[in-house]
Amino acid sequence: xxxxxxxxxxxxxxxxxxxxxxxxxxxxxxxxxxxxxxxxxxxxxxxxxxxxxxxxxxxxxxxxxxxxxxxxxxxxxxxxxxxxxxxxxxxxxxxxxxxxxxxxxxxxxxxxxxxxxxxxxxxxxxxxxxxxxxxxxxxxxxxxxxxxxxxxxxxxxxxxxxxxxxxxxxxxxxxxxxxxxxxxxxxxxxxxxxxxxxxxxxxxxxxxxxxxxxxxxxxxxxxxxxxxxxxxxxxxxxxxxxxxxxxxxxxxxxxxxxxxxxxxxxxxxxxxxxxxxxxxxxxxxxxxxxxxxxxxxxxxxxxxxxxxxxxxxxxxxxxxxxxxxxxxxxxxxxxxxxxxxxxxxxxxxxxxxxxxxxxxxxxxxxxxxxxxxxxxxxxxxxxxxxxxxxxxxxxxxxxxxxxxxxxxxxxxxxxxxxxxxxxxxxxxxxxxxxxxxxxxxxxxxxxxxxxxxxxxxxxxxxxxxxxxxxxxxxxxxxxxxxxxxxxxxxxxxxxxxxxxxxxxxxxxxxxxxxxxxxxxxxxxxxxxxxxxxxxxxxxxxxxxxxxxxxxxxxxxxxxxxxxxxxxxxxxxxxxxxxxxxxxxxxxxxxxxxxxxxxxxxxx
Numbered sequence: 001x002x003x004x005x006x007x008x009x010x011x012x013x014x015x016x017x018x019x020x021x022x023x024x025x026x027x028x029x030x031x032x033x034x035x036x037x038x039x040x041x042x043x044x045x046x047x048x049x050x051x052x053x054x055x056x057x058x059x060x061x062x063x064x065x066x067x068x069x070x071x072x073x074x075x076x077x078x079x080x081x082x083x084x085x086x087x088x089x090x091x092x093x094x095x096x097x098x099x100x101x102x103x104x105x106x107x108x109x110x111x112x113x114x115x116x117x118x119x120x121x122x123x124x125x126x127x128x129x130x131x132x133x134x135x136x137x138x139x140x141x142x143x144x145x146x147x148x149x150x151x152x153x154x155x156x157x158x159x160x161x162x163x164x165x166x167x168x169x170x171x172x173x174x175x176x177x178x179x180x181x182x183x184x185x186x187x188x189x190x191x192x193x194x195x196x197x198x199x200x201x202x203x204x205x206x207x208x209x210x211x212x213x214x215x216x217x218x219x220x221x222x223x224x225x226x227x228x229x230x231x232x233x234x235x236x237x238x239x240x241x242x243x244x245x246x247x248x249x250x251x252x253x254x255x256x257x258x259x260x261x262x263x264x265x266x267x268x269x270x271x272x273x274x275x276x277x278x279x280x281x282x283x284x285x286x287x288x289x290x291x292x293x294x295x296x297x298x299x300x301x302x303x304x305x306x307x308x309x310x311x312x313x314x315x316x317x318x319x320x321x322x323x324x325x326x327x328x329x330x331x332x333x334x335x336x337x338x339x340x341x342x343x344x345x346x347x348x349x350x351x352x353x354x355x356x357x358x359x360x361x362x363x364x365x366x367x368x369x370x371x372x373x374x375x376x377x378x379x380x381x382x383x384x385x386x387x388x389x390x391x392x393x394x395x396x397x398x399x400x401x402x403x404x405x406x407x408x409x410x411x412x413x414x415x416x417x418x419x420x421x422x423x424x425x426x427x428x429x430x431x432x433x434x435x436x437x438x439x440x441x442x443x444x445x446x447x448x449x450x451x452x453x454x455x456x457x458x459x460x461x462x463x464x465x466x467x468x469x470x471x472x473x474x475x476x477x478x479x480x481x482x483x484x485x486x487x488x489x490x491x492x493x494x495x496x497x498x499x500x501x502x503x504x505x506x507x508x509x510x511x512x513x514x515x516x517x518x519x520x521x522x523x524x525x526x527x528x529x530x531x532x533x534x535x536x537x538x539x540x541x542x543x544x545x546x547x548x549x550x551x552x553x554x555x556x557x558x559x560x561x562x563x564x565x566x567x568x569x570x571x572x573x574x575x576x577x578x579x580x581x582x583x584x585x586x587x588x589x590x591x592x593x594x595x596x597x598x599x600x601x602x603x
Contacts, residue, residue: 110305141156143202161175212282236288294309335363377496443464504551531546
């Protein structure tokens with residue numbers, strides 16, 4: 001069957017009901033419906049441009065669908081008027097603060113900047129074969145071969161005076177000579193004795209190994225062997241790296257005979273590639289000093305990390321900006337910390353923050369708090385045109401719907417809904433709070449007998465496993481904007497995804513059923529008929545709480561919303577209430593998760 005691809009004006013679907021999945025309502029019950037006074041928009045008489053290369057068709061509803069004067073979608077002559085269905089409310093436990101159990105603000109646990117240097121990459125880089133720039137020193141072993149008028153072949157060791165001794169030639173001073181110049185140095189010395197027909201070959205067989213102490217705030221202080229040409233980083237890595245809680249990445253010293261001979265700032269190495277040109281010797285001490293003033297920075301940055309200042313006097317906003325490299329759209333900064341042993345919170349614009357003096361332990365968030373003039377909305381589902389729409393931030397849903405090209409025979413335009421990131425975040429937060437309180441209750445439950453205590457331990461283990469699995473689920477963030485063939489108008493947000501479902505003639509039966517499957521929709525079939533087609537409910541099913549996810553994104557009890565084409569029936573698991581202290585709370589959370597994610601999580 002061939003379909004005409006026509007741009008249809010979705011605005012002519014009208015708007016009357018706004019069903020917003022607000023943070024609390026969607027996450028806690030996602031079933032209560034908020035209605036708004038009807039808005040009569042009338043019917044557009046202006047033709048819309050057709051898709052490229054196709055004939056022009058006036059802006060209209062799909063074939064067989066008309067719009068009444070009050071904006072109601074009509075099929076033939078019968079209106080599909082909207083009847084509000086109120087779902088039963090679900091009791092949600094009050095938030096933690098209302099229970100006197102205030103949950104602390106989200107802590108920011110970030111790794112120190114440059115901590116990734118010490119992940120074993122340097123530890124195994126011991127080198128006893130020196131580079132051309134290697135400077136010879138006592139203890140180095142050198143292969144010397146002479147042939148021609150005279151012959152000699154031996155491995156010589158550089159003595160404490162820095163000499164190689166060759167019979168008939170005498171001492172040849174090579175201490176302090178670069179390996180790249182070793183051959184010419186030895187050849188010139190031999191040529192002064194043997195002037196004719198003598199060829200010379202030399203090779204540094206092995207550099208003298210050294211033993212270096214690594215001390216201070218490292219994970220495994222001790223004495224470590226390596227090559228004298230090995231870097232300071234190699235020895236620190238062999239010592240397990242710097243202690244991320246106490247060690248400094250900016251103040252590292254090399255001591256020789258109790259005197260500082262070199263200093264290393266790992267920030268300069270990480271950012272500029274700068275490292276001291278130092279050859280380590282036996283008995284040297286690499287000392288990692290205590291961490292200096294450090295702050296945790298996150299948000300719109302090149303790299304979220306804990307940043308350490310080289311000295312307290314430069315611990316200012318400007319110094320952190322230089323280290324953390326905020327993104328170009330950052331406009332404001334939030335600082336949380338402690339001053340005079342009291343909680344401290346400040347909010348600056350970026351220029352004010354440059355002059356602000358930071359303190360050790362501050363938590364700094366970089367944000368973009370100046371909204372742009374445009375937002376980006378995406379469209380998915382049964383569309384034929386563009387899927388991304390940059391629009392002015394003042395645009396509402398209906399205005400954008402005018403621009404969307406759909407396949408009229410395939411698009412379920414009466415079931416449009418929105419996926420919104422802010423709603424998904426709020427849903428996630430509410431679910432996480434409920435899970436946290438459930439886990440706290442399980443872990444702090446008291447018992448009066450040893451037998452009951454054993455039961456509580458097993459129950460707590462089950463709850464912890466449930467919380468772990470449930471925490472990994474991501475809510476849909478659905479905002480229901482269409483009911484009964486009418487589409488509500490609302491302000492769009494950046495990142496909104498407008499979903500135009502494809503028409504479907506099947507019903508998906510999932511959850512606690514014997515055989516989850518898709519069943520062809522028939523208007524005469526009841527809920528029990530669909531469940532029977534899936535083999536019936538399982539022994540663990542809660543047959544008193546069966547949900548249906550409508551094609552327009554709405555989720556509620558099946559007996560209230562009914563079953564339609566494209567719906568998904570979700571049978572929730574049953575919680576054994578006998579002897580379980582938290583059965584009611586658990587059932588409530590399972591319901592919340594099912595509504596927000598359309599997934600039935602079993603205990």
